[in-house]
Structures are given as structure tokens and as C-alpha cells.
Amino acid sequence: MRTWLSVGRVIRLSSADTTDATASGASAEEVITDEAREAVLAELTARLGDAVLGSHIRPGDDLWVRVDRSAWRDAAEAAKAMGFTFFDYVSGIDWLPSPFGRDMDAQEDLVVSGAEPKEPAPIVQGYAGGETRFQVIAHVYNIATATGIHFKADVPDGDLTLPTWTGVFAGANWHERETREMFGISFDGHPNLINMYLPTDFQGFPLRKDFPLLARRVRPWPGIVDVEPMPGVADAEEGDAE
Amino acid sequence: MTAVSDPNQLADLLAEATDTRVNLDFESEGMTLNMGPQHPATHGTLRIVAKLDGEQVISAEPICGYMHRGYEKIVEVRTYPQINALINRIDWLGSFANEVPFILAAEKLMGVEAPPRAQWIRTILFEMSRVANISLFLGDFGLQLGGMTAGFYAFRDREHVLNQIESATGGRFHPNFDRIGGLKDDLPKGWISDSHVAMDKLLAFCDEMEDLLVGNEIFQSRTRGIGIIPADIALSYGLSGANLRASGVDWDLRRDGCPPGLVYDQADWKVWTHPDGDCFARTWVRLQETREAAKIVKQLLDTIPAGPVMAKVPRIIKVPEGEAYVATENPLGEMGYYVVSKGDLVPFRVKIRSASFNNISIVPWVARGAYVPDLISILGSLYFILGDIDR
Amino acid sequence: MGLVESGRVPKPLSKLLNLSRKYSIWAYQWGLACCAIEMGAAFASPRYDVMRLGVIPFPASPRQADLVVIAGTVTDKLAPAVVRLYEQMPDPKYVISMGSCANCGGPYWDSYSVTKGVDQLIPVDVYVPGCPPRPEALLEGVLLLQERIAHEDMAERWKGDPIVVS
Numbered sequence: 054m055r056t057w058l059s060v061g062r063v064i065r066l067s068s069a070d071t072t073d074a075t076a077s078g079a080s081a082e083e084v085i086t087d088e089a090r091e092a093v094l095a096e097l098t099a100r101l102g103d104a105v106l107g108s109h110i111r112p113g114d115d116l117w118v119r120v121d122r123s124a125w126r127d128a129a130e131a132a133k134a135m136g137f138t139f140f141d142y143v144s145g146i147d148w149l150p151s152p153f154g155r156d157m158d159a160q161e162d163l164v165v166s167g168a169e170p171k172e173p174a175p176i177v178q179g180y181a182g183g184e185t186r187f188q189v190i191a192h193v194y195n196i197a198t199a200t201g202i203h204f205k206a207d208v209p210d211g212d213l214t215l216p217t218w219t220g221v222f223a224g225a226n227w228h229e230r231e232t233r234e235m236f237g238i239s240f241d242g243h244p245n246l247i248n249m250y251l252p253t254d255f256q257g258f259p260l261r262k263d264f265p266l267l268a269r270r271v272r273p274w275p276g277i278v279d280v281e282p283m284p285g286v287a288d289a290e291e292g293d294a295e
Numbered sequence: 296m297t298a299v300s301d302p303n304q305l306a307d308l309l310a311e312a313t314d315t316r317v318n319l320d321f322e323s324e325g326m327t328l329n330m331g332p333q334h335p336a337t338h339g340t341l342r343i344v345a346k347l348d349g350e351q352v353i354s355a356e357p358i359c360g361y362m363h364r365g366y367e368k369i370v371e372v373r374t375y376p377q378i379n380a381l382i383n384r385i386d387w388l389g390s391f392a393n394e395v396p397f398i399l400a401a402e403k404l405m406g407v408e409a410p411p412r413a414q415w416i417r418t419i420l421f422e423m424s425r426v427a428n429i430s431l432f433l434g435d436f437g438l439q440l441g442g443m444t445a446g447f448y449a450f451r452d453r454e455h456v457l458n459q460i461e462s463a464t465g466g467r468f469h470p471n472f473d474r475i476g477g478l479k480d481d482l483p484k485g486w487i488s489d490s491h492v493a494m495d496k497l498l499a500f501c502d503e504m505e506d507l508l509v510g511n512e513i514f515q516s517r518t519r520g521i522g523i524i525p526a527d528i529a530l531s532y533g534l535s536g537a538n539l540r541a542s543g544v545d546w547d548l549r550r551d552g553c554p555p556g557l558v559y560d561q562a563d564w565k566v567w568t569h570p571d572g573d574c575f576a577r578t579w580v581r582l583q584e585t586r587e588a589a590k591i592v593k594q595l596l597d598t599i600p601a602g603p604v605m606a607k608v609p610r611i612i613k614v615p616e617g618e619a620y621v622a623t624e625n626p627l628g629e630m631g632y633y634v635v636s637k638g639d640l641v642p643f644r645v646k647i648r649s650a651s652f653n654n655i656s657i658v659p660w661v662a663r664g665a666y667v668p669d670l671i672s673i674l675g676s677l678y679f680i681l682g683d684i685d686r
Numbered sequence: 687m688g689l690v691e692s693g694r695v696p697k698p699l700s701k702l703l704n705l706s707r708k709y710s711i712w713a714y715q716w717g718l719a720c721c722a723i724e725m726g727a728a729f730a731s732p733r734y735d736v737m738r739l740g741v742i743p744f745p746a747s748p749r750q751a752d753l754v755v756i757a758g759t760v761t762d763k764l765a766p767a768v769v770r771l772y773e774q775m776p777d778p779k780y781v782i783s784m785g786s787c788a789n790c791g792g793p794y795w796d797s798y799s800v801t802k803g804v805d806q807l808i809p810v811d812v813y814v815p816g817c818p819p820r821p822e823a824l825l826e827g828v829l830l831l832q833e834r835i836a837h838e839d840m841a842e843r844w845k846g847d848p849i850v851v852s
Binding site: 362364365372384388431450454467681682 | 724726727731732793
């Protein structure tokens with residue numbers, strides 16, 4: 054008879070029938086350092102030199118590397134040479150805290166947490182640090198070792214450009230088009246940087262934090278009009294939420 | 296013509312020029328063929344603008360965006376449970392499978408793990424949605440190649456799975472059943488034996504499809520040797536799922552990169568690959584995957600552990616600060632969510648890496664030099680869902 | 687016939703023609719999103735089988751259709767195509783808006799790219815709520831539309847005046 058671990062304890066799963074132990078499966082048990090990913094980082098640093106500006110390793114899980122934007126294409130080439138041949142995605146992050154504050158959140162949240170003061174919060178970048186409001190993030194994967202690298206690059210406000218990855222990973226083509234459309238970050242040397250989704254006369258860059266969702270301003274949250282308490286639990290739920 | 300000075304761009308152009316699959320006669324006028332946005336063979340509103348030289352396609356450019364709903368923006372103003380209800384609709388054929396990677400990413404950030412029973416049921420429903428998704432692909436692909444019967448069979452037998460999903464989750468199409476820390480409810484009474492029956496029916500459906508469709512001579516002549524994608528090209532475009540395995544790459548996130556929270560290691564199953572990389576290989580791999588999925592479900596149904604289906608999580612979910620990327624092997628391929636949280640009720644940024652977007656970005660490459668009728672085979676066998684491309 | 691143009695259709699004749707029209711609706715499927723699959727289940731699957739209601743699915747072109755089912759999310763980029771499709775259909779034509787997205791924007795009510803309701807573009811006869819509606823719900827919508835056709839005054843409809851729903 055099999056016994057089960059108690060609720061809430063983390064069960065790490067190993068791979069089912071891979072013969073070579075993968076980094077994520079094998080090294081997961083209470084390991085604080087992650088040799089496989091540190092080796093990847095070391096090799097990447099050796100290849101790129103000073104261009105590696107920051108890094109972050111979550112043991113047994115993921116690796117973030119921030120590179121200088123002039124070395125953006127070199128990073129892709131280095132990764133590809135190291136066996137990271139599976140291209141996952143390229144996208145952007147706008148680290149500006151939403152200037153609309155709670156206005157842009159669901160009305161329900163206003164009820165739950167109350168209004169928040171609208172003072173501009175500082176820009177705080179995530180893993181592997183950063184200096185600019187916009188960052189480009191990309192993910193490549195090594196399917197032999199089952200490890201991935203998240204590349205990040207700072208893009209300064211005044212000059213929102215990066216070298217393209219299309220020559221290294223052909224799949225970057227569409228992703229860079231999407232990033233250009235959503236954030237306004239353009240890619241040098243991209244063969245066809247036209248809109249992916251939106252009509253050509255669309256104004257603004259939707260995924261920037263200062264792009265307002267106008268429908269939220271003119272319409273109340275539709276869910277608020279037909280709130281129907283569940284039979285029996287209505288009072289308890291109301292009391293909890295307050 | 297403007298001079299190209301950038302060496303990178305020059306290298307790209309050179310690579311394109313040396314791609315000699317197209318024997319171009321640059322002098323001829325050519326013709327532009329516009330397929331869509333409404334075309335029966337594009338299931339959804341994908342538009343393809345193809346430049347033709349006679350019957351041969353010189354270039355085919357998909358034009359997306361007719362189904363762009365702005366997911367990545369509107370999830371920034373929704374709480375985590377609200378997002379869970381919304382993301383069902385990205386890949387609408389395998390709805391439950393969309394929820395899982397997002398929930399797993401949130402769980403990873405929160406440090407919560409679902410109880411074993413919830414993990415089991417999650418995996419079962421995940422595979423059921425794969426069966427529901429791919430069984431329709433088999434019928435739909437037959438329909439596109441002119442075999443109407445396959446479509447009727449697929450719609451008929453798919454209902455068995457949808458019934459099971461509905462009786463467990465309450466939603467035929469969009470379950471919204473997954474929760475951070477577990478599941479909404481336990482299974483209803485009698486569900487396990489009913490599911491066994493349903494899976495047996497689906498296994499019979501697979502046999503039927505193998506005879507009816509995959510073994511059909513017309514089908515084979517329209518798919519064999521058409522739209523060949525070599526493995527290195529597939530990797531550089533980020534193809535995933537059956538499209539990648541049909542090119543001979545033995546890579547399945549269920550086996551190789553399974554995030555904690557799914558129990559694929561508890562079942563005995565096989566990852567199928569095919570060396571050809573053509574339309575037939577993709578269909579064949581998917582057919583085998585449907586079988587494997589049904590087998591996984593049947594095995595896991597017998598070993599569901601007892602216990603609760605929900606871990607202890609706070610009532611109002613605030614996800615701690617951090618970044619996490621979790622990807623799972625969805626019916627269409629790798630689906631991942633890059634979640635950036637600032638410790639708020641709502642995520643700061645969610646990048647949705649959907650499988651079809653990468654899968655369909657190879658169309659301009661693979662369609663070059665193909666013939667117009669083969670374009671239908673290629674598009675159909677790459678298998679995309681519009682919502683999964685455009686999001 | 688002349689009767690329609692002059693606005694006088696004898697009641698029995700009108701009734702007879704309406705009866706025949708109601709059971710020979712050629713429905714064009716405009717499947718856009720999730721609802722398209724449920725519409726496919728209603729139209730093409732042996733389990734729901736819309737043909738028993740006298741609806742003939744899958745005409746080759748909108749020019750041969752009497753009814754269009756807008757099933758799914760309509761985006762601003764798609765809107766011109768929807769209008770164009772509607773204009774291609776011959777009169778008298780009917781529209782069923784299927785699902786929350788086509789009705790009012792549904793879960794994408796605050797999105798920057800989704801049209802909040804297809805009725806902003808073309809007149810809609812029957813709204814089928816749900817996200818997505820079950821195939822049975824779509825069949826119910828078809829029945830409602832048939833009821834409406836049965837009580838229609840052809841002269842009034844074909845003169846091109848706005849339709850008033852009773």
C-alpha cells in the first residue's frame with residue numbers, strides 16, 4: 054500500500070523515463086545551489102564578457118541573465134552555440150507602475166481593499182535588475198538538458214531599439230513584431246516590422262502601463278450590477294469580504 | 296532598391312536567397328491570392344495572402360489579429376481568480392489545459408502545492424481536454440481535405456469526453472475548475488467508471504479514424520511529403536507539441552520538463568515521434584497522442600488517491616512578489632505563462648506564450664514552393680486555434 | 687408579384703409563404719471563436735442536428751444565405767468584414783448573435799480591440815446568451831427566429847422599413 058505525503062508538502066516529480074538525469078528533476082531535492090545553471094551562467098559570462106550585467110538563479114528552476122543591449126544579438130548567438138536551440142519567445146516588460154492606480158483595477162477590488170492613494174510609485178525592476186523603464190525579455194531552451202535561459206535587456210527611453218534576433222532564431226520575427234506593436238520597442242535589422250494584430254491606424258502602444266483602457270472609465274464593472282448571493286452562504290460571504 | 300548596410304540583415308537576406316526550394320521566374324507577373332478572413336479551411340479568421348506563380352506559392356504571409364482580444368492587457372486589471380475564468384478562452388478546444396500552467400505559475404510564486412488528489416484530477420482533466428481537442432482536429436482535418444464523414448464522427452465521439460468534463464466541472468466548454476491550491480470541487484459519484492467507458496469509446500474512435508482517415512489513400516497522397524519541416528528549422532521557429540515531434544525531435548514537456556503539480560510520472564505512456572516532418576507525420580503523431588492521452592486517463596483513474604482537493608490558501612489571493620515562467624505541454628504545444636507579480640491582487644505583467652503563435656509563424660517558410668491545394672494541408676496539419684495565435 | 691410592393695399581401699398567402707420560408711432557412715456560419723465549435727456541434731454533429739428544424743447549414747457563400755450566425759468575438763479589425771458579409775446577403779436576411787462576445791463584448795468588455803456587441807454594426811434578430819451557449823441554446827434561438835418569421839408581414843419587411851419586435 055502506498056502512503057501519500059501530507060497536504061501542502063511539496064512533491065517534486067522526476068522525469069518518467071528519461072535515462073539522463075535532467076537538471077530540473079534531479080537536483081531539486083533541498084539543493085540551494087544549482088550546478089547546472091551556474092555552469093551555464095559561467096559559460097555565458099565567458100562568452101559575452103562584460104556584457105552580462107546581472108543574473109539571477111532560482112535553484113532547480115530557472116535562470117535569468119541581463120545583458121547589455123549592444124550584446125543582445127551576441128547573447129542569442131552564444132546561447133545557440135551552447136545548445137539552446139529551442140526558441141521560446143521575445144516580449145517586453147514595462148516596469149512603470151500603473152499611473153491609474155486602483156482606477157484600472159476591477160471595481161470589486163476597490164470594495165475589498167479600499168482606494169489607494171495615487172502617488173507615483175518608484176520603478177522597481179524584477180530579477181537580474183535593470184535601469185530602465187522598458188526591458189525586453191526572451192526565453193530560449195536547451196532540450197537536451199531541459200534548461201532554459203531568460204535573457205533580459207534594458208532599453209533606454211530615449212532610444213527604444215534593440216538588434217534583431219531574426220537571423221539567429223527565425224521564430225523571433227513575429228515576436229519582435231508583436232513587441233514593437235505592444236511596447237513601441239523597435240528592432241534594428243528586422244525585415245518586416247509591421248503591425249501584427251491591430252489595424253494600422255491604431256494609436257498608442259497597448260501594453261505600456263500608461264495606455265488607458267477607456268471602456269473601464271465609461272462603464273461600471275458589469276459584474277457589480279447583478280451580484281446575486283449564493284443561497285445560504287450570502288451573509289457569511291458578505292461578512293468575510295468586508 | 297536601398298542598399299543594405301547592416302551585416303546582420305545582409306546575412307538574413309543571403310540565407311533567404313540561398314533557400315533554393317523555389318525556382319523563381321522573376322519575370323512572370325504572378326498573382327496574389329487572398330484567403331480569408333472568412334474561409335472554411337482556416338477554422339477561424341486567419342487571413343493568408345499568398346503570392347502565386349502559376350500553381351506554386353512564392354510567398355504566403357498570414358495576417359493575424361482578427362481575433363486579438365488584448366489578453367495581456369486586460370489580465371493586468373483582473374484578479375487571479377478572474378484571470379482563471381478568462382484564460383479558458385485562449386485555446387477554446389482544450390480549455391482546461393489553459394488554466395493549468397497559469398495556476399501552476401501562481402502556485403509557484405505563492406509556494407503552494409495542491410494536494411495529491413487534486414494533482415491527479417488535474418492531470419486527468421488535462422488529458423481529457425487533450426482528447427477533446429485533438430479528436431476534433433482529426434475530424435476537422437479530414438473535413439478540410441474533403442472527407443466530410445470524419446468531421447461527423449469527430450463531433451459525435453467528442454461529446455463523450457465533453458460529457459465527462461461537464462459532469463465533473465459543470466462547464467462543457469470552459470470549466471474554470473482549477474483553483475490556486477487545488478480544485479473547485481471533488482469528482483461526482485460514478486464519474487470514474489463513466490470516464491472509463493468514455494475513454495474506451497475514444498480509443499475505438501481512434502481506431503476508426505486510423506482506418507477511415509489516416510489509412511485512406513487519398514488522404515495519404517494529399518499529406519505525404521507535403522510541408523516538410525526539418526528539425527533544426529522547427530526548433531528555431533519554436534515549434535512545439537506534435538508539430539515538433541513529427542519532425543523527429545523527442546521532446547515532450549509532460550515527460551521532460553513537467554512542472555510540479557502534474558503527475559505524468561505515475562502513468563505508463565509513450566512519447567511518439569515521426570521522422571518525416573510532413574503533414575502526414577503531424578496527423579499521425581496527433582492520433583497516437585490521443586490514444587496515449589486516453590491511456591493516461593485510464594491509468595490515473597485507477598490510482599486516484601483519497602484526500603482533500605484543496606490546500607489551505609487565503610480567501611483573498613495576493614501573490615507574493617516575484618517572476619515565474621511555467622509551461623506545460625498543451626494539446627497544441629507548449630503553453631507558458633510568464634507571470635510578474637508585485638505582491639498585489641492583480642499580476643503586474645503576464646506574458647502568454649501560446650503554442651499556435653509560434654507554430655503558425657513557420658507558415659511563410661514552409662509554404663514557399665508549395666502548391667495551392669497543399670496550403671490547405673499545411674495549415675490544417677500545423678493545427679492552430681485562432682484564439683491561441685492572437686490571444 | 688406586385689402585391690408586396692403595393693403593401694397588400696393577402697393574409698393566407700402571407701401565412702403560406704412565411705411557413706415555407708421558416709422551414710427553409712439557409713444558415714451561413716460565421717464562426718469566429720469558441721462559439722464556432724458549439725455552433726459546429728449544433729450544425730454538423732449528429733447529436734444536435736439542426737436540419738430537423740428546417741435549417742440548411744453550410745451554403746457555399748453568403749450570397750445564398752438567409753441567416754447568418756455571428757458566433758464569437760468580433761474585433762474592430764474584423765468589423766468591416768462583418769458588415770461586408772451582411773451586405774452581401776440577399777433580403778430578407780436574419781442575424782443570430784451567438785454568445786456573450788457577439789452580444790455585448792462579454793468577458794472582453796474592457797478590451798481595447800473588441801467591438802462591444804455586433805449590434806453596433808448590423809441589426810440582430812435573436813440574441814443567444816451564454817459563454818459559449820450550449821448547442822441546445824442555439825437551437826432554441828433558431829426556433830425563436832422561426833416564430834418571428836412566421837408572424838412577419840412580408841410587405842412590411844420587404845419595403846425596407848425598420849422592424850419592430852412585438
